[in-house]
Amino acid sequence: DTGVSQDPRHKITKRGQNVTFRCDPISEHNRLYWYRQTLGQGPEFLTYFQNEAQLEKSRLLSDRFSAERPKGSFSTLEIQRTEQGDSAMYLCASSSWTGGNTEAFFGQGTRLTVV
């Protein structure tokens, strides 16, 4: 399968703990996005990378959140000192930026539950 891969699929953590999620994009894609989705809502943009550079961050991304994409390949999203409000599906997507085509393909997501 050459689609976007996310790990883990599910994560349950206690409030105050740190968690890290991984995303492996489609291999030839140079853009990688992180979105967050809560029940009954559409995905909300968090941040995106072009190659290894993080080019945009949403104001939703508080200083407890950090994302990296070393060497422009896989990406990690870390949440420090988790809060119950962080419970959501975290979605990763990738696209091949060609100056006009912005079709993004999503992974299956990581479901985070903070107890």
Added chain:
Amino acid sequence: EDQVTQSPEALRLQEGESSSLNCSYTVSGLRGLFWYRQDPGKGPEFLFTLYSAGEEKEKERLKATLTKKESFLHITAPKPEDSATYLCAASSRGNNRLAFGKGNQVVVIP
């Protein structure tokens, strides 16, 4: 700020009963309008991209159309396997993010 509104929020259809889903968008210079399908507990699955008013795209029982203010997803003779949430998203020029609507939850009853 880019805004996308979808209606109806939920729709129950009898198998074979055709219907349309609406997506209204407000963006500063549309770069692309996207439709995704999402099954419970899974990530969105890409369906279509539309770039300019008047454009139409089809895939099996689904047909997406675009005007300057709205997009429609027509479902012709739906089957139970078409049950899903359909997400609409817009991307504007100078903006690299997708703005999503809340989705249209479709249930097709056999």
